[in-house]
Amino acid sequence: xxxxxxxxxxxxxxxxxxxxxxxxxxxxxxxxxxxxxxxxxxxxxxxxxxxxxxxxxxxxxxxxxxxxxxxxxxxxxxxxxxxxxxxxxxxxxxxxxxxxxxxxxxxxxxxxxxxxxxxxxxxxxxxxxxxxxxxxxxxxxxxxxxxxxxxxxxxxxxxxxxxxxxxxxxxxxxxxxxxxxxxxxxxxxxxxxxxxxxxxxxxxxxxxxxxxxxxxxxxxxxxxxxxxxxxxxxxxxxxxxxxxxxxxxxxxxxxxxxxxxxxxxxxxxxxxxxxxxxxxxxxxxxxxxxxxxxxxxxxxxxxxxxxxxxxxxxxxxxxxxxxxxxxxxxxxxxxxxxxxxxxxxxxxxxxxxxxxxxxxxxxxxxxxxxxxxxxxxxxxxxxxxxxxxxxxxxxxxxxxxxxxxxxxxxxxxxxxxxxxxxxxxxxxxxxxxxxxxxxxxxxxxxxxxxxxxxxxxxxxxxxxxxxxxxxxxxxxxxxxxxxxxxxxxxxxxxxxxxxxxxxxxxxxxxxxxxxxxxxxxxxxxxxxxxxxxxxxxxxxxxxxxxxxxxxxxxxxxxxxxxxxxxxxxxxxxxxxxxxxxxxxxxxxxxxxxxxxx
Amino acid sequence: xxxxxxxxxxxxxxxxxxxxxxxxxxxxxxxxxxxxxxxxxxxxxxxxxxxxxxxxxxxxxxxxxxxxxxxxxxxxxxxxxxxxxxxxxxxxxxxxxxxxxxxxxxxxxxxxxxxxxxxxxxxxxxxxxxxxxxxxxxxxxxxxxxxxxxxxxxxxxxxxxxxxxxxxxxxxxxxxxxxxxxxxxxxxxxxxxxxxxxxxxxxxxxxxxxxxxxxxxxxxxxxxxxxxxxxxxxxxxxxx
Numbered sequence: 001x002x003x004x005x006x007x008x009x010x011x012x013x014x015x016x017x018x019x020x021x022x023x024x025x026x027x028x029x030x031x032x033x034x035x036x037x038x039x040x041x042x043x044x045x046x047x048x049x050x051x052x053x054x055x056x057x058x059x060x061x062x063x064x065x066x067x068x069x070x071x072x073x074x075x076x077x078x079x080x081x082x083x084x085x086x087x088x089x090x091x092x093x094x095x096x097x098x099x100x101x102x103x104x105x106x107x108x109x110x111x112x113x114x115x116x117x118x119x120x121x122x123x124x125x126x127x128x129x130x131x132x133x134x135x136x137x138x139x140x141x142x143x144x145x146x147x148x149x150x151x152x153x154x155x156x157x158x159x160x161x162x163x164x165x166x167x168x169x170x171x172x173x174x175x176x177x178x179x180x181x182x183x184x185x186x187x188x189x190x191x192x193x194x195x196x197x198x199x200x201x202x203x204x205x206x207x208x209x210x211x212x213x214x215x216x217x218x219x220x221x222x223x224x225x226x227x228x229x230x231x232x233x234x235x236x237x238x239x240x241x242x243x244x245x246x247x248x249x250x251x252x253x254x255x256x257x258x259x260x261x262x263x264x265x266x267x268x269x270x271x272x273x274x275x276x277x278x279x280x281x282x283x284x285x286x287x288x289x290x291x292x293x294x295x296x297x298x299x300x301x302x303x304x305x306x307x308x309x310x311x312x313x314x315x316x317x318x319x320x321x322x323x324x325x326x327x328x329x330x331x332x333x334x335x336x337x338x339x340x341x342x343x344x345x346x347x348x349x350x351x352x353x354x355x356x357x358x359x360x361x362x363x364x365x366x367x368x369x370x371x372x373x374x375x376x377x378x379x380x381x382x383x384x385x386x387x388x389x390x391x392x393x394x395x396x397x398x399x400x401x402x403x404x405x406x407x408x409x410x411x412x413x414x415x416x417x418x419x420x421x422x423x424x425x426x427x428x429x430x431x432x433x434x435x436x437x438x439x440x441x442x443x444x445x446x447x448x449x450x451x452x453x454x455x456x457x458x459x460x461x462x463x464x465x466x467x468x469x470x471x472x473x474x475x476x477x478x479x480x481x482x483x484x485x486x487x488x489x490x491x492x493x494x495x496x497x498x499x500x501x502x503x504x505x506x507x508x509x510x511x512x513x514x515x516x517x518x519x520x521x522x523x524x525x526x527x528x529x530x531x532x533x534x535x536x537x538x539x540x541x542x543x544x545x546x547x548x549x550x551x552x553x554x555x556x557x558x559x560x561x562x563x564x565x566x567x568x569x570x571x572x573x574x575x576x577x578x579x580x581x582x583x584x585x586x587x588x589x590x591x592x593x594x595x596x597x
Numbered sequence: 598x599x600x601x602x603x604x605x606x607x608x609x610x611x612x613x614x615x616x617x618x619x620x621x622x623x624x625x626x627x628x629x630x631x632x633x634x635x636x637x638x639x640x641x642x643x644x645x646x647x648x649x650x651x652x653x654x655x656x657x658x659x660x661x662x663x664x665x666x667x668x669x670x671x672x673x674x675x676x677x678x679x680x681x682x683x684x685x686x687x688x689x690x691x692x693x694x695x696x697x698x699x700x701x702x703x704x705x706x707x708x709x710x711x712x713x714x715x716x717x718x719x720x721x722x723x724x725x726x727x728x729x730x731x732x733x734x735x736x737x738x739x740x741x742x743x744x745x746x747x748x749x750x751x752x753x754x755x756x757x758x759x760x761x762x763x764x765x766x767x768x769x770x771x772x773x774x775x776x777x778x779x780x781x782x783x784x785x786x787x788x789x790x791x792x793x794x795x796x797x798x799x800x801x802x803x804x805x806x807x808x809x810x811x812x813x814x815x816x817x818x819x820x821x822x823x824x825x826x827x828x829x830x831x832x833x834x835x836x837x
Contacts, residue, residue, distance in 0.1 A: 043682060051716075152716065170798060179798035180652075181684055186796055294796045303795060304687055311682035318673035319652050324680035561654045 005325060008351050009035045011548070012343055014085075014330045015358025017045040018534060019525035021310035022541035022555075023356045023548075025178070025317040030552045034322040035352075036314065037345060039087075039329045043314060045360055046090060046507060046527045047159050049307025052151035055503075062092055074344050076334065082344070083363035084332040089370065090360030090527060093506040094437040100454050101500045104145040142425070142500055147381065153422040155305040156379060159507065159528030160412050160429040162187060162396065163300040164286060165293035168538040169309070170300065176555035181312035183303040185418050186295020191387055191397040192267040193448075194259070198387040198397070201267035203297050218260045225254060225264065229284040239277055247271045247280025270398040270532070272408050301394055301412075304419050309534065316558060330361045333522070340519040354548050356523045359512050366518035371509025373530055374434035376407075376441040378504050382426045382497035385413060386449050392417050396532075399445055407432040409445045410532055426497065433530055438504035452499040510536075523547065613657055613666035617779045618688055619772075620670045622710050623695030624703040625677045628729040631762035632695065633669050636772050641763050658776050665776040679709075686717035691725065691775045698728040698759060699736040704743070711751050723782070725756045725775055732761035 010032035013024040020036075021043075028034040042048055050058055074082050147154075163169050163184070173179040190201045202211040208219055228238045242250040247269060251261050265271050269283040290298030302308050318324055331344040333355060342351040385393060397411040409432040414420035420427040428450065430442050446452055510529040514522065523544040529536045545554050621629040635641055637654045653670040670689075675681045686692075692714055696703040707726070714724065728744055730736075744757050756774055760767040 043680075174798050182798070183688065184796040184798065300796060304684070308684045308687070311684045315673060315675075315682050315685065318675045321674075323677075324675050325678045326680045328678075558652070561652055 005035065005323065005345075005348060005350065007348060009033045010352070011035075011354045011356060012037070012350060012352040013356040014038070014343070014361045015045050015525060016040075016043045016310055016314060016326075017047045017358045017360075017525060017527060018310045018313075018537035019541045019544070020045075020356055020358050021313035021317070022172075022538065023523070023525065023544050024322055025176075025313040025320075026541065026545045026555045027354075027356075027548070028317040028320040028322040029176075029555055029558065030549065031320075032549075034317055035350065036317060036322055036324050037328045037330065038326050039361070041327045043311045043326070044158075044307040045358055047307055047310055049155050049157045049305030052147060052154040052156065054151075055154075055156050059095060059097070062095070074332070074334070074349075077336075080334050080336045080341065082332050082334055083365050085330045085361045086364050087360050088364065089362055089367070089508055089512055090358075091508055094439065094504065096437075096439050096502075096504040098452075098502045099144055099500070100452065100498065100502070101142055101144060101147075102455070104143045142383070144501075147501065150422050153416075153419070154381075154427070155307075155418075155420050156427065157305045157307060157429060158377070158505075159306060159375075160414075160431070161306045161528070161534050162412065162532055163302070164533050164535070165290035165295075165298050165300060167286070167290065167533050168535040169533065172538055172555065173312075175557060176316070177558040177560070178312050178316050178555075181315055182308055184294070184300040185303055185394055187297045187299035187301055187396050188295065188391075188393045189387075189389070189395050190267050190297050190299075191395050192262065193397070193399060194262055198449075200387075201263055203291060207296070214259055215257075218257050221254070221256055222260050222263070225251075225256070225260075226268075226284065226288055229281045230288045233285050234278040234281040236281075239281060242277040245277055246273060247275045247277045248273050250277045250280070266398055266400055270408075270410075272400050297396070299396060301414070301418055306534075319558070330357075333357075333363060333519075335519050338517075338519050340522045352521075354521045354523065355519075356525060356544060358525045359508070359510075359527050362512070362514075362524065366515050366522065368513045368515035369511075371511035371513070373511050374509045375507040375528065375530060376432050376434040376438035376504075377507060378428075378430040378438060378442040378446065378502065380428040380430075380446075380450060380452075380497075380499050380503075381421065381501040382428055382450060382499055383424070384495070384497045385415070385426055386411075386428065386497055388495070394418060399448075402444060405435070406444055407435060407441060409442060411445070411449070425500070428497070431530070434506055438506045442504065446499075449496065450499050451496045452502060455498065521548075612664065614663040615665045615776075615780050615783060616668065617665065617690040617776065618668045618670065619691040619693060619775060620685060620689045621672060621693045621695060622676065622681065622714065623693075623727075624697070624700070624706050625674075626700070627695040627697040627703050628762050629693075629695050630671055632693070632727070632729060632760065632768060632771070633671055635762040635765060635768045637669070639765075641765070656772070658773060660773070660777045660780050663780060665780050667772060667776060669772075679713075681713070683717045686714065689718055689722055690779050691723040692718065693725050693727055693771060693775070694754075695727045695729050696739065697730050698739045699730050699733050701738040704728075704739040707747065707751075711753075715753075721782075722753070723755055723775060723778055724751070724753045725758070725771060726751075726754045727771060728757075728759040730761060730763070731759040731766060732764045 011024070011027040011034045013020050013027075013034060013036045016036065016038040024034050024036045038045065040048075042050070042054065048058075076082055165186075173182065190203055191198050192201050193199075199213070202208045202214070208214070208222065211219075214222070228236055232238070234243060239250065242253075248265060248271070251264060256264070264284065265280075268287045269275065269280040270287075271280045271283065275283075287298050294300060314322075314324065328345055331346075333340050334342040334344065334349070340352070340355045342349050343355065344350075385395070386397070387393070387395065392415040393413070394415065394417070395411075395413040397413070399409045399411060401408055409430050412429045412431075414427045414429070416423045416425070430445060432441055435441055508527060510526040512524065512526065514524050525544070526537070526540060542554055545552075621633065623629055631641060633654055637656050651671065652673070653668055655666060655668055657664050657666045659665070670685065672681055672685070675685070694707065694710055694714070696707060698704075711724075714722065726744065726747065728739060728741070741759055744759075748754050748757060755778065758767050758771060758774075760771060762768060
C-alpha cells in the first residue's frame with residue numbers, strides 16, 4: 001500500500017511544469033498542505049530536459065500513449081459531476097528524427113586513429129582529470145553507437161529558455177532563496193547575422209566602444225537611442241506618435257546607419273518589421289536593464305538545462321512539507337456547482353480547496369479555446385559551433401524572417417560546459433512560432449547555418465576538438481593556432497557545423513483558456529510559451545497564487561539552514577528574522593511539537 | 598560522544614579551503630536525517646516528522662590542517678515515492694547511501710538507488726554505503742558480510758560502514774572519510790578552473806548577515822571572470 005496517499009489537501013497540483021511547480025512551492029511555503037502529482041515518471045512535463053536515452057524513451061512513450069482513456073465510472077455523491085482528464089492539450093506533433101552519421105561497424109577502422117591527439121599538449125597533471133575527459137582520445141569521431149553510449153552526457157531541452165539577468169525569474173530565485181538549488185552559466189555572446197555573416201553583437205558599454213565595425217558617430221547615436229529607451233521606456237515623450245506603429249518606423253526617423261539599426265532591431269530588441277514601437281522599446285529596455293549583472297550578455301542559462309528549474313521549486317515545496325508523487329495519473333475531477341471538490345487518481349479520492357492543473361491534464365469540458373501560438377522546435381547535435389571563437393561559447397542568435405510566410409527563429413547553441421553534450425559536440429536549439437510543421441518552418445534557417453546532409457560512410461570529417469575551441473586543458477594554444485589560419489570562411493560550407501542528429505517536433509499552444517463556467521478554484525497552468533525567457537510562467541504563477549491566497553506573501557525568502565533553530569542544537573545559527581509570514585512560525589512550532597512527542 | 602574530536606570540528610561560519618556537496622539517499626526511515634543531525638549537532642532525535650524547512654546543513658571539518666566544508670543535503674521526504682529531483686544530485690561530490698540493517702527491503706532497494714545515482718551524478722562521484730541502526734543487533738536482517746559482497750556489483754562504492762546514529766557509532770567517521778577522500782582526489786587533479794565559470798545566484802553558503810539586503814547584488818561586470826578559486830570544487834560565482 002505504499003502508493004496510498006493522504007486524502008485531504010489544501011492545494012493539489014497536477015503536472016510539474018514551470019508554472020505548476022512555482023505555485024506548488026508558493027503554497028507549501030506559506031504552510032498549505034500540498035500534493036504535487038505528475039503522470040510522467042520525470043519532472044517538468046513539456047518543460048523537461050532529457051538525456052539522450054530519456055529523450056528516445058519519451059518519444060517511444062508518445063507513440064504508445066495515444067489512447068489510454070478508458071471509461072471511468074466513479075462513485076459520486078449527490079450533485080456531483082465527474083469530468084475526465086484528457087491529455088489532448090499536450091499533444092506533440094510532427095516528430096521527425098534523423099541521423100546523419102553511421103553505426104560503428106560501418107566506420108572505417110583506421111580513421112579512429114588520429115594524428116592530432118591532444119595528449120601531447122595537455123599538461124601531464126590534467127590528464128587524469130577524470131574519466132569523462134580522457135576518453136575523448138579513444139575514438140575521434142562520432143558514431144550513432146557512441147552517441148547512444150554516452151547518452152548520460154546529453155541534456156536536451158524540450159523547451160529551452162534563457163533568463164534575463166534582471167528578469168522576473170532571477171529576482172524570484174534570489175528573493176525566495178531558491179537560487180541555491182541551481183547553477184547558471186552566462187550566455188557568452190549574442191550573435192547576429194549581418195550581410196550573410198555571423199558577428200558578435202557588442203553588448204556592454206565597453207564592448208560598444210571597443211568595436212571597430214562601428215564608427216564613433218554611430219556609437220554616439222547608439223548610446224543616445226539606448227539611453228532614451230532605458231530611462232523612461234515606452235512612455236517617454238520621445239516615442240509619442242510611434243508607440244503603436246512598427247519599431248522600425250521610429251528607428252528610420254533617427255537616421256541611424258544600417259549597422260546600428262541592425263544591432264538595435266535584430267539583436268537588442270529582437271524585433272521584426274511588424275514589432276510595435278512599444279514592444280521594441282520595452283524589449284530594448286529589458287535587454288539593457290539586464291546587462292552588466294552576470295557575464296558579458298544579459299542572459300543566463302541554467303546548467304543541465306531549463307528542465308532543472310521547475311525541479312528547484314519542487315524541492316522547495318518538498319522541503320516545506322509538500323508531498324510528491326510521480327507516475328501518478330489524474331483520472332478526472334469531481335465538481336459540485338461552481339467548485340471543484342476532489343480529484344480521482346489511482347482509485348483514490350483526494351479532496352482539495354484548490355486545484356492547480358497543467359494544460360496536459362484538463363478535462364475538455366472546461367476549456368474555452370485551444371490556443372493559437374503553437375511552437376516549432378528543432379534540436380541538432382552538431383560537431384562544431386556555428387561561429388568560431390577563442391573559447392567555447394554559449395550563443396544566442398535571433399534570426400528574423402527572410403521573406404513573408406516565415407517566422408523569426410531563436411537559436412541557442414550550447415556546448416559541453418553547460419553539460420548539454422559531451423566534449424567535441426554542440427547542441428543547437430531552434431524555436432519559432434508554428435505555421436506549418438516544425439521541419440518546414442525551420443528549414444530556411446537550418447539551411448543557412450547547418451550542414452544537414454548524410455555523411456558518407458567512408459568519409460570522416462576532421463575531428464573537431466581542436467577546431468572548435470572545446471578542449472579544457474591546453475585548449476587555448478590550439479584554438480589560437482586555428483584562428484590565425486583562416487578567420488574569413490565563417491559560413492562557407494567547409495566550416496559549417498555538420499549535423500550528426502536532428503529532431504523536429506511541434507509543441508502545443510500555450511495560450512489555452514478556461515471557459516467561463518469552469519469551477520473558479522481550478523487554476524490553469526500553461527505549457528512553455530514562445531518567449532525567450534520564463535517570465536510568462538512566473539507571472540502566471542503569481543496571478544494564480546494571488547487568486548488563491550490574496551493576503552499571503554508570494555514565496556518569501558526561505559531560511560538558510562543556519563537560521564533554523566532546532567531544539568537542542570549545540571550551536572544555533574542566528575535567529576531567523578527576515579520572515580514574517582505566519583506559515584513559517586507555525587511550521588517551526590509544529591516541528592518543535594513533533595520533537596517533543 | 599566518545600569518538601568526537603573537538604579539535605577537528607570547527608564552526609561552520611569561518612572560511613574554508615574546500616567545499617563539497619554531499620547528498621543522502623536511501624529508503625524512507627533508514628535514518629538519513631538522524632545521521633545528519635547527529636553529525637551536525639551531536640543530537641539524536643528518535644522521532645522525526647518530516648523535517649520541514651530544513652534543506653541542507655553545513656559542517657566544516659579539519660583534514661590535515663585544511664578546512665573542508667561539507668554541504669550535506671537531505672531528501673526532503675521526496676524519497677518516499679521515489680521522486681527525488683535530478684537537481685538534488687547535480688554537482689554532488691559525494692553520496693551517502695543509507696539502508697537499515699533491521700529492514701531487509703531497504704537493503705534490497707540499494708540497486709534501485711544506485712541506478713538513480715548513476716543516472717544523475719557524474720561518473721566520479723564518491724559513494725559510501727551506510728548500514729544504519731547497528732545498535733539494534735537483535736533485529737538485524739542484513740549481515741555485514743552481505744553488505745561487503747555488494748561491493749563486487751557496485752564498484753563505485755568506496756567504503757562500506759555500519760553506523761548507529763543513536764549510539765554515535767561511526768557517524769563522524771562517515772563524514773571524515775568522505776571529506777578526506779574528496780580532498781585527496783581534489784588535490785590530485787586540480788581542475789583547471791579557467792573555463793568553469795558558473796553563476797550562482799544568492800548563494801546559500803555565506804553568512805546570513807550578508808543576505809539581509811537584497812540589493813547587495815554584486816555586479817560582476819568588472820570582476821575577473823577567470824579568477825582561480827582553488828578552494829572550490831568548481832569555480833563558481835557567489836552572487837549575493
